[in-house]
Amino acid sequence: MAAPPQKLRWGELEEEDDGGDLDFLLPPPVVLGPDENGVKKTIQYRFDEEGNKVKVTTTTRVRKLARARLSKRALERRSWAKFGDAVHEDVGSRLTMVSTEEIVLERPRAPGSKAEETNIAGDVLAAAGKAGAVLMVCRTCGKKGDHWTSKCPYKDLAPQTDGFIDKSLGPENAASASGTSKGTYVPPGMRGGDRSGVEMKRRDENSVRVTNLSEDTREPDLLELFRAFGPVSRVYVAVDQKTGVSRGFGFVNFIHREDAERAINKLNGYGYDNLILRVEWATPRPN
DNA sequence: CATGAGCGA
Structure with missing residues (x-):
């Protein structure tokens, strides 16, 4: 019996656009990279509505830097002893287990549920x-x-x-x-019921600017460092949108001003990741 | 050295 003719899936269908029949006149698309920053450039040519040849360059970031090191914490986790079902597995040190745990998915808006009626x-x-x-x-x-x-x-x-x-x-x-x-x-x-607004606190308050961060300091690292001084409401590390590389500064907001002040006093000039941190009050963000 | 991202009718 002959195999049935292979059906094309929609994703495999050729894209059809106007003037497509002339596309063979165009130079083939060029893909550059991804470079070491994961930035990929695609250069394509097409005809616009007036029949002019136009060059289209798209830049995308493909993935995190291949050379990006594991965080200290991730490295540390690698040395953990296996536990649970993984104890009996010997598939090498980098083992990802598929959980056998049953997880019940709730569907609050499922047909017939109470929530659906509202x-x-x-x-x-x-x-x-x-x-x-x-x-x-x-x-x-x-x-x-x-x-x-x-x-x-x-x-x-x-x-x-x-x-x-x-x-x-x-x-x-x-x-x-x-x-x-x-x-x-x-x-x-x-969430949180009554919104009379009186007890609400400014959220951009007690904002501390941290500069001279090493390139691989991320928000979780900052939180680790600053939470010792009191409840932190926000951590932010400025990141270059294009490359994903840290811009070397960030902000930490504290719920209590005194905590922010203590953090500034203690951490300004503190050596972190072989750099000397600068920690000071942030001037409020313009808006 | 350096001051943040999103966000509509």
């Missing part, structure tokens, strides 16, 4: 007071149909929910997620 979109429209209104939900305070995030009166006052947050501190972060009705997804901005 129609969020309808909610929003009602709040906006008009049918066909846009889905305008402020991501800062969670208010619906009132203003956009950028116009939020609490813009800089909301507790920080994005970025790097020290989850080990206090129940606020973990507990707030489960605070409201169980099983229903609650957007970060709406």
